[in-house]
Amino acid sequence: MFSFHRNGYKLIKLGMVIMNDTKKNSAHSKLLHSIQIRQKDDLLKLCFKRKHSTATNIDPENELNFDDITKGDKEVEHKLKVILLETEVMRQEGKSVPEKTFFTAEHWKELLNLSSRSARRKYLEYLFRLSKTKENRKIKRFEKKLKREEFINSKEVEKNESLEEFALKYDLAHNNMFLRFYDSTINQMYNNRLFQAMMFGQKLVVDCGYDKNMTKRENINCAKQLMLLFGENRIHEDPFDLHFCNTDPGGELIKYLHKHIPNMYELSFPLNLHESSYLDLFPKDQLVYLTPHCRQEMTEFDFDAIYIIGAIVDKINIEPLSLAKAKKEGLKMAKLPLDRYLQWGAGSGKSLTLNQVTSILNDIKLKRDWDFALRHVPKRKVVDYGTGSSINKTGSQKFGTCRPERRWKPSSNVDLNQQIFTKNKQ
Template sequence: MRYLLKPLKLCFRLPLKTYLGSIASFNACTNNMEKLDHKRIVASPTGSLVQKRESHGIDVQQMSQNVGDNSTEQDSTEDVDFISITNNDPVLERKLKILFLEVEVLRQSGLRIPQNVKLCQWKELISMETRSQRRKYLAYLFGIEKKQENRKKKKDEQKQMRDSVGNTFLENTHLTYALGHNTIFLRFYDTTINHFYNNKLIQAMQFSQKIVVDCSYDSHMTSHEAQNCGKQITFMFSDNRAHDNPFDLYLCNASRESNTIKHLVKFIPTLYDCDFPVNITEKSYLDLFPKENIVYLTPHCREELREFDHDAVYIIGAMVDKKNNEPLSLAKAKREGLKMAKLPLDRYLTWGSGGSKSLTLNQVICILLDIRASGSWDKALQHVPRRKIVASDKQETPLTKIGKSDQELHYSFRNKQKHR
């Protein structure tokens, strides 16, 4: 019942005519959805069965016209596979109908709602319990959609600029060279730089130190956190191969069905190619390396990493814990009987008030790369964001009084009283 009331609460903020139009369109959608014809199913080009939206009698564009009477927006729902979302569950079907109406009412209210919502995004929306979660998620999708539009617009502008520059060269024939308009400078393509970096990783796979990314925390993350984790692993791979002496990177417990690996494949489509310079496996690190050489890096343990061990195999947990702050990596390391250590952040840094001490995966590997190369924690911890720590000139005054005797402090206090 609360799913019925939540979208209708929005309608009371609208004029009476708009509200009645919303109710009429909702009743029409309800009557049409109750007369489902599951036989009207067509096969998609990939072979999967996709049930068209027209088979349910839903016309969201007509519904938006009834709500606003002045809407020229495109249809926000694509050909949605309703069976894969609801599994022929009448409760989920009714919830999905109300979700369609809620999205359209939010759009007519002028909120940040994307024009096109994909199948996986509908599944994520229908799994959310509160309206605030759905509104935040829709605003997030709206931002992604606008970024893609701006990126496409920028590419078109760059293409027009290149065409205009080419026309300028055609007009000024004295600026062009012969033999295919070649220049005297050597041209480096992106593929050349890419091959150069990959060649360093291939050498690291033969001679460099091993480092492991534990990808077994997918069940403890939300879909948004898993996407963020996949992006951080992408940055981690990029920063590692750009270093002068990179690690040999292992992705262990990496199941292809996990959300983290699915998002990682979206960022790196050639991840599972045979010539891609990364070790990805579904096996555990206990099956690949000796147990006595493994050191699990977890921020919840007490032992600090004072000196970098060049013979150890360090493990980094691939987890983004924005909501779940449980010491999962500590519990796993204790359960497997592994040695544990944490980065000496509190020993070398002064944290600001209210700042989080959590670091991203790419920041952790940059710290390990620099401490291995230089042996200096002052240089390695420069990868910690400056916004999280207190600058040396802004530290509190009581820290400057450390080392003074009580008599000196009492003498300075008496001098201040005399000056007053």
């Protein structure tokens, strides 16, 4: 009994020591977390060169210009004051609401257009994430600036070194056999590809006449996809000659696209912007409108055709607008053979982004292989992509070429002659 009590006392004492160590470790982790937060706040103060003020010290009516937002409408002004009070209450409750200095007139106008409180809450959460992303970018940029200054100061000390000391050191700042490539040089190389495509490449039309059929968020998403479309086409081995037709300089889509590509209106920029229709620029018999709502599948790539992609993001409005427009203008239509070559997963949509469609067209133009071109379809949308099962079911019916079906083969290390197969006796 004595040994049992003594061992039990030791166990209790050991447990108390472990609890104290865990408390010390948790206190130490909390201390480190608080130090990291203080360092981040100090960097923010250095970046913005101002002190952080609390939300209660700012009067929203003194910060906003109501006339620019409400245009003198008393009802809109009253609704704006209610939304200001609502955002202040959400901020005091600890919800994800950005600082008042982050808001612009466009943000308040968007909040006025939202009818429900839940929609405004989701939009405020989106703005909160956006504000934190911008803060983190500024912090990283400021940290890089400090490191660059430290590096320059350290190099100033080494300026008095002799030629022999300089030659003996092998790094990027001293003796080096590699030539440095700057970002401007890479951009010039990619732009040169587009200039060559303007002279000798195949043309691709992007119809930008759907901005009035999309909401603000859809226009923002579409502008981002157009930016990615231009970037992925530029870095391709054989890019298209892009023509953005039916553009409205005062429309929402082109305004948001101009934010992503600030120099797109420059004469030296390799992008064709047309306010006129593609019917006024190209022969009608060469135009082929790519729409997912038609029945005709694009079995082979036509190098003489001028394909048209509709710049539309239809998350809310799912009407076949591109099909109706192509029928109205009497154009030939086609769709990508996605159902023929892919087996879609349950619950996944069949829609693709504009940059994914352009990448597929670039690859099918270069390789003439649908298996290779459809690699740009997100793998989360398809089932067993790459196994060849869906291709053997449909692709072999009309196309003579398809990949062989994968089957299990034993390893070369396994000797089948020495394997013993027995049946279970009942």
